[in-house]
Amino acid sequence: MSDTDRSPSAAAHEYQLAPDESPSRGVWSVVAVLEDCPPPELPSLAETIDPEALDAAFIGTTATDHVSFEYAGYTITVTSDAVRARALECDAG
């Protein structure tokens, strides 16, 4: 992973998942880095999406291509090997 751009207005931040890292862990890890706070201080991911269902979507032969949702002020896009976070303010202009 490259150095993190701490600016919340960064266009998009991409986080490569480690080989055995679950996508849900990737989501809270990348947002924690962008928000510069420990992961448990973010809103619980479970309020937005069922983390286990998210992880399950990328397992097996019928795995999903990508999943997008909004979480903690970011548009999150998850693929099988990466998590992309884009701050919502940017989308709003």
Next chain:
Amino acid sequence: MRGEQTNDVLYALRDGRRRAVLQLLRNRTEPISDEEVAVHLAAADAEKRLLDVTEDELAEWRVSLRQTHLPVLEEAGLIDWDAETNAVAVSTHPALQNPTLERIVETDGVDWDEVLGALVHRRRRIALSVLADYDTALSRVALARAVVEREPGTETVETADADPVEDCCAALHHVHLPKLAAAGLVSYDARSGAVSYCGHPLIEDTEWFDLHLPETPRAVLSVAEPSQDIWRLDGRANVIEHCRALCEYADDELFLLYTDEDLIEAACLRCLQDAVDRGVDVYVGTQTQAIRDRVREQVPGVTLWEPQRDWMNISPEREKVGRLLFADREAIMLGTLSKHNDHGIQNETAITGAGEDNALVMLVRELLGSRLDHLDEQSADFLEEIPF
């Protein structure tokens, strides 16, 4: 998602349709065809007689059974499914003898899905058993620390900066605590991080969370074999029954230790009297005056003695030894009591072993040794030597 952390048995049972399959099969003595399973479940689901089930209703069940539910049950080892004849029957999986699981399978009209879905993950069961040990709320971090400590071979993601406790804390906050809270098992204040145990009215036994519940059997070590030497009994009724059997088994000598007055049941005293009448030397050791009085009064032929050390109550916060029976120095039962649950109930479990070469029997025989012969002398010198 079914990683290493997921218990196959609980995963299989979390769906009400699969519980219905097991309930149906448990009442059969012979295997039945998967088609027959489909007919029964379709009828029960539509609240119809078997003959009134429509082809559409049946087709739906047939597909979901064959594609999903029977394979999941089979993979968990709960059913035997003959691929050629399509005959299905319950297996001999030990989980099916577990009383809590039996109750879950047999109790209709209770929605277990969410509770079992919460318990399916090992980390959540460990978190619950930690929380159940505390009367007060725990902080998220304290819980994470305790969970990591109890987790066998904690899974950490292979990233450079992963600290197991921090990692667990994050997973608890984002995944596990919301699941447990949704099932009503814990209350979790995500803002303050305070977690406390709520329990479930139908799961009285919090030890269950530690899952003595057998996983689908698989060898831990390729060289390890399941022991035939030590047996485990679960539940007060089974322990008492075995207690009685041991009393009847004894020909020469019966040695008993009790810590809790409640454990001396009337039936127990009758067994002791029977043993005395048969000419068996019966020794009852206890530090509790009330037990000694009761035994002296009701079974006068028993030799009473008082252990020098209160070793059985070393840790009142955890399980403690409730009773020990040693028959003819060759068969033994050691019963342990869990701490009181919210309903004031203590669960009792026991391990037993029999035979002169049995490791448990040998250990206790060595510990007590020839001192057993001098119990009736009540000599201070001898008593001080008794390790109990």
